[in-house]
Amino acid sequence: AQKVTQAQTEISVVEKEDVTLDCVYETRDTTYYLFWYKQPPSGELVFLIRRNSFDEQNEISGRYSWNFQKSTSSFNFTITASQVVDSAVYFCALSESPISSGSARQLTFGSGTQLTVLP
Amino acid sequence: EPEVTQTPSHQVTQMGQEVILRCVPISNHLYFYWYRQILGQKVEFLVSFYNNEISEKSEIFDDQFSVERPDGSNFTLKIRSTKLEDSAMYFCASSATGGLYETKSAFFGQGTRLTVV
Numbered sequence: 282a283q284k285v286t287q288a289q290t291e292i293s294v295v296e297k298e299d300v301t302l303d304c305v306y307e308t309r310d311t312t313y314y315l316f317w318y319k320q321p322p323s324g325e326l327v328f329l330i331r332r333n334s335f336d337e338q339n340e341i342s343g344r345y346s347w348n349f350q351k352s353t354s355s356f357n358f359t360i361t362a363s364q365v366v367d368s369a370v371y372f373c374a375l376s377e378s379p380i381s382s383g384s385a386r387q388l389t390f391g392s393g394t395q396l397t398v399l400p
Numbered sequence: 401e402p403e404v405t406q407t408p409s410h411q412v413t414q415m416g417q418e419v420i421l422r423c424v425p426i427s428n429h430l431y432f433y434w435y436r437q438i439l440g441q442k443v444e445f446l447v448s449f450y451n452n453e454i455s456e457k458s459e460i461f462d463d464q465f466s467v468e469r470p471d472g473s474n475f476t477l478k479i480r481s482t483k484l485e486d487s488a489m490y491f492c493a494s495s496a497t498g499g500l501y502e503t504k505s506a507f508f509g510q511g512t513r514l515t516v517v
Contacts, residue, residue, distance in 0.1 A: 323510075324510070324513070326443070326508040328508070372442070372443060374443075386456070387456055387458070388443075389445065390442045391442065392442045
């Protein structure tokens with residue numbers, strides 16, 4: 282069975298600080314997909330990134346960066362120079378590979394990290 | 401950019417009543433999902449749907465729940481007899497494939513907040 286753990290329930294930082302959100306996952310599959318979603322106070326789920334298990338290259342997108350380490354089963358998310366608008370709940374999620382092209386695999390979400398960026 | 405739309409955004413219903421939550425997935429997508437999020441908790445998978453049948457379902461998705469694609473555009477979640485504990489945000493999502501070849505994740509709608517009183 283797959284599992285995603287986000288040990289940090291709440292994090293509070295002051296604007297312009299860097300912050301890292303941790304994500305540790307468990308899966309028996311050798312092929313899987315990892316995701317990060319942002320949930321602002323308005324409630325919608327905003328897709329941030331998807332990574333394949335066979336691609337361990339770290340990724341940077343503006344102020345966001347992701348560190349995928351298969352050896353430690355971690356997929357951490359760093360926001361540099363945080364801004365008040367970054368305040369949200371951030372979810373890490375895992376999807377195992379579809380059994381066949383006709384099956385859709387569910388996302389398993391972590392419990393989320395509430396990030397508060399103070400002005 | 402194409403998006404998944406859900407209606408209504410908020411629904412209040414009395415315990416025991418039936419509710420239907422509606423979703424319009426992205427038009428060329430083939431896989432459809434429902435997730436729910438009880439207030440302050442994690443997002444939980446309910447069901448996935450492909451080729452007019454359920455692909456996977458979770459333990460939460462019991463006989464009180466059903467899904468349907470009544471026409472070429474809508475995807476609905478029905479809760480037959482609502483309970484207080486069904487109060488949650490319900491998210492619909494769609495994806496072009498089952499996940500193997502996608503370049504992006506499933507797209508989520510903005511959610512329907514269901515309140516059972």
